[in-house]
């Protein structure tokens with residue numbers, strides 16, 4: 001069935017006034033079948049018109065039909081949420097755990113950007129260009145919790161997402177990886193609004209983002225790992241038969257004065273039991289990487305999942321973050337590494353593929369798989 005033929009599905013947005021929430025609104029307002037039906041935020045915003053209380057920071061205007069919508073409290077019984085086929089969450093992590101659980105218990109379907117349930121063995125952690133097959137754990141989540149319809153799906157940390165897409169391409173072409181070291185240069189929009197003070201970030205680099213390195217190191221293995229044959233638990237790696245160990249991942253994260261777009265400087269060592277690919281073969285694997293979201297032709301899938309840049313000074317956040325509407329990962333500077341095997345630079349739009357676009361694409365895939373009706 002083509003996207004235009006699908007029946008409308010009402011959607012809610014939790015955290016609708018925030019950095020990620022605004023992207024949800026921008027992206028969903030022209031979606032072929034998801035229709036924005038309910039908006040939620042804190043009690044500071046609830047009861048007021050969205051256009052009046054939101055500090056809108058995107059360079060397209062607030063859609064006319066959204067401006068006058070009344071922001072609700074984030075309760076499953078608040079106006080309109082109970083009628084939604086999907087609820088997207090861009091909630092502050094301090095409150096996301098409890099609120100998302102309340103929505104799931106009320107038999108609602110949540111696609112969340114927040115970190116709270118990423119490590120939960122019942123919840124899939126999905127990067128839509130990498131592991132949508134993990135959606136198959138959803139029936140087990142519902143059964144374990146005694147729910148008929150409600151479940152939670154999470155998407156990854158924004159820097160993790162930018163890293164695992166090229167890593168997945170390498171694993172697909174050349175088999176398992178042994179070690180990955182990544183240093184990130186992360187945009188200020190990653191810290192939400194108002195985020196890092198201008199006196200801290202201008203003319204500066206801050207070499208610490210709380211909790212970020214641990215997330216990248218841990219999430220990478222859950223995403224690149226597999227499910228057991230009953231779809232009931234996660235393995236550390238996709239190929240049980242080879243008795244593989246998790247990838248050793250080491251991350252250093254920094255905040256830089258860029259508005260949108262997280263850059264990653266990546267060094268990779270392949271598993272020593274296989275012949276090492278050449279740089280040309282690695283470039284080809286990136287260029288030719290195809291994923292299930294593209295095969296399913298879901299509306300938010302990029303035409304190209306990985307864009308390989310040939311110029312020696314690319315990718316750059318300001319020039320490359322808008323490629324494929326911010327739904328792809330850019331890769332460049334692919335070259336031999338004298339310590340590991342290969343090194344390269346990757347770039348992701350942290351608020352689109354790193355957040356809202358991934359949630360939406362995950363939900364589109366779930367629609368295709370009959371998990372949202």
Ligand SMILES: NC(=O)C1=CN([C@@H]2O[C@H](COP(=O)(O)OP(=O)(O)OC[C@H]3O[C@@H](n4cnc5c(N)ncnc54)[C@H](OP(=O)(O)O)[C@@H]3O)[C@@H](O)[C@H]2O)C=CC1
Pocket residue numbers: 014015016017018019020021040041042043044045046074089090091092093095096113114115156157158189190191192193350351354355
């Ligand atoms: N920014 C990014 O690049 C990425 C962010 N994320 C994650 O997405 C989530 C949202 O991030 P971001 O948009 O940057 O954050 P913001 O701080 O910009 O927005 C937070 C949102 O949560 C709402 N909120 C805060 N407190 C409460 C409460 N007590 N009850 C209900 N709603 C509340 C706010 O509403 P109000 O306006 O009323 O205060 C606002 O809508 C976080 O969990 C973040 O870690 C994930 C990937 C990337």
Ligand SMILES: N[C@@H](CC(=O)OP(=O)(O)O)C(=O)O
Pocket residue numbers: 093113114115156157158186187189190191209212215350
């Ligand atoms: N911490 C990330 C954004 C974020 O909120 O990540 P997470 O969803 O993993 O908490 C950044 O600063 O860019």
